Amino acid sequence: RKEVEQDPGPFNVPEGATVAFNCTYSNSASQSFFWYRQDCRKEPKLLMSVYSSGNEDGRFTAQLNRASQYISLLIRDSKLSDSATYLCVVNAHPPSSNTGKLIFGQGTTLQVKP
Amino acid sequence: DTEVTQTPKHLVMGMTNKKSLKCEQHMGHRAMYWYKQKAKKPPELMFVYSYEKLSINESVPSRFSPECPNSSLLNLHLHALQPEDSALYLCASSQDGSGAMNTEAFFGQGTRLTVV
Numbered sequence: 001r002k003e004v005e006q007d008p009g010p011f012n013v014p015e016g017a018t019v020a021f022n023c024t025y026s027n028s029a030s031q032s033f034f035w036y037r038q039d040c041r042k043e044p045k046l047l048m049s050v051y052s053s054g055n056e057d058g059r060f061t062a063q064l065n066r067a068s069q070y071i072s073l074l075i076r077d078s079k080l081s082d083s084a085t086y087l088c089v090v091n092a093h094p095p096s097s098n099t100g101k102l103i104f105g106q107g108t109t110l111q112v113k114p
Numbered sequence: 115d116t117e118v119t120q121t122p123k124h125l126v127m128g129m130t131n132k133k134s135l136k137c138e139q140h141m142g143h144r145a146m147y148w149y150k151q152k153a154k155k156p157p158e159l160m161f162v163y164s165y166e167k168l169s170i171n172e173s174v175p176s177r178f179s180p181e182c183p184n185s186s187l188l189n190l191h192l193h194a195l196q197p198e199d200s201a202l203y204l205c206a207s208s209q210d211g212s213g214a215m216n217t218e219a220f221f222g223q224g225t226r227l228t229v230v
Contacts, residue, residue: 103159104156104157105156
């Protein structure tokens with residue numbers, strides 16, 4: 001089982017649509033969680049951190065459910081510029097290590113169409 | 115400033131060459147990472163340095179040799195690579211390597227490496 005799992009998509013949605021991405025992780029000791037965005041042939045860029053209480057940044061809302069080991073990202077009122085790959089990232093410690101490592105899901109591709 | 119700078123942006127090297135990739139950050143971050151990314155795949159962790167010490171090596175072949183000369187710099191020395199090592203090599207840094215809350219990582223633009 002992969003440490004971080006995402007539906008790769010692609011998700012093809014019209015402008016203005018609401019779209020939700022889900023992610024599950026296997027290491028219950030994971031401590032921090034993020035959504036990154038990656039455009040074609042560019043580096044990943046931090047979109048938002050994810051907190052248990054849920055957090056919102058404009059049109060983007062992220063949720064964490066530690067009990068179910070599940071992370072979500074909701075994008076409202078999709079724009080053409082939201083087209084990208086969205087990567088779920090979990091920071092977890094390997095056994096006997098005090099250093100965390102960022103583990104990436106395989107990414108979910110979003111294509112917003114006019 | 116959340117900038118991580120990588121050089122070179124592109125590199126073509128032969129299988130007998132020795133080259134180095136460089137990464138620099140001035141955010142005072144104490145954890146630095148090397149990732150490898152193939153097309154249409156997520157980044158895969160190679161190495162983690164925490165407080166200038168190698169903390170994690172994800173069983174990377176010895177033809178890749180990391181080095182952390184100081185807290186701002188991270189190098190990746192390449193020697194006798196294979197064509198399948200062609201990929202985007204990404205450097206990242208975070209405040210620390212503890213994995214505690216809010217230790218988000220910032221990525222450089224990457225070095226696109228082609229081995230011929």
